[in-house]
Amino acid sequence: MSAIDPTVIFISFLAVFLVALSKSGLVGSLSFVGVPLLSIVMPVTQAVGVMLPVLLAMDAIGLIAYRREIHWPNLKILLPGAITGIIIGWMFFAFISEGMVRLMVGTVTILFCLDEWLPLRKTLSGLPPSKPWGWFWGSIAGFTSFVSHTGGPPYQIFMLPQRLKPTLYSGTTVIFFAVVNSTKLVPYAFLGQLSVSNLTISATLIPVAILGMLLGVYLVRRISTELFYKMAYVLAFILALKLIYDGAQSFL
Numbered sequence: 001m002s003a004i005d006p007t008v009i010f011i012s013f014l015a016v017f018l019v020a021l022s023k024s025g026l027v028g029s030l031s032f033v034g035v036p037l038l039s040i041v042m043p044v045t046q047a048v049g050v051m052l053p054v055l056l057a058m059d060a061i062g063l064i065a066y067r068r069e070i071h072w073p074n075l076k077i078l079l080p081g082a083i084t085g086i087i088i089g090w091m092f093f094a095f096i097s098e099g100m101v102r103l104m105v106g107t108v109t110i111l112f113c114l115d116e117w118l119p120l121r122k123t124l125s126g127l128p129p130s131k132p133w134g135w136f137w138g139s140i141a142g143f144t145s146f147v148s149h150t151g152g153p154p155y156q157i158f159m160l161p162q163r164l165k166p167t168l169y170s171g172t173t174v175i176f177f178a179v180v181n182s183t184k185l186v187p188y189a190f191l192g193q194l195s196v197s198n199l200t201i202s203a204t205l206i207p208v209a210i211l212g213m214l215l216g217v218y219l220v221r222r223i224s225t226e227l228f229y230k231m232a233y234v235l236a237f238i239l240a241l242k243l244i245y246d247g248a249q250s251f252l
Contacts, residue, residue: 017212019212020208020215024214049193052185058209059174075175086145086187088143099251102247103244105153108157137157137158138154145180
């Protein structure tokens with residue numbers, strides 16, 4: 001990252017700040033924007049490597065802030081699938097294009113939002129979390145998180161319809177992605193994503209990540225549940241359209 005290019009600095013700081021707001025539990029769909037924004041000023045493969053240490057720094061703050069706000073039954077369902085998805089992502093990393101992942105994640109998220117608004121699955125409300133459904137979406141979240149740090153939408157497809165209170169949703173999200181991101185360290189190291197150059201850039205972005213996390217934690221404890229979920233669904237829909245557009249462009 002050039003120290004004298006204000007555009008590079010602004011976009012990098014903006015990307016990390018928005019992801020930090022998401023990682024704090026405030027409108028989780030913002031996690032979409034990190035790698036796409038960074039890819040404006042650096043290669044996508046480098047952006048993925050740069051983001052992982054920054055995400056881990058955010059996870060550490062989230063763990064402190066939400067250590068008592070965790071829904072363990074959901075994590076027991078989601079995490080085994082997520083680990084499986086990470087392993088699959090590592091195995092097929094060289095054969096998967098970012099455009100393919102963006103199209104897949106964007107399309108699934110659009111359907112997820114339409115399902116909430118129409119609503120097509122109203123008869124399922126109030127039921128306990130489904131283990132097969134949670135394992136499936138957990139594996140998709142692990143896979144897409146490994147490839148491009150876009151595990152948020154598949155995770156939300158399983159979690160948002162449960163309508164947990166915002167702090168409980170946020171705490172569960174923090175734990176889930178802390179485990180996912182920690183698991184990615186080993187394969188990322190083998191793939192050369194944690195180079196000295198990438199780690200140096202990551203270090204310059206961590207203070208911005210801390211600021212965004214602290215602001216997000218402050219806000220999420222003061223926002224109404226209804227507004228919280230309205231914001232999450234609307235932002236997920238908008239960013240899904242962006243992912244579909246970017247994915248389609250890669251095939252033109």
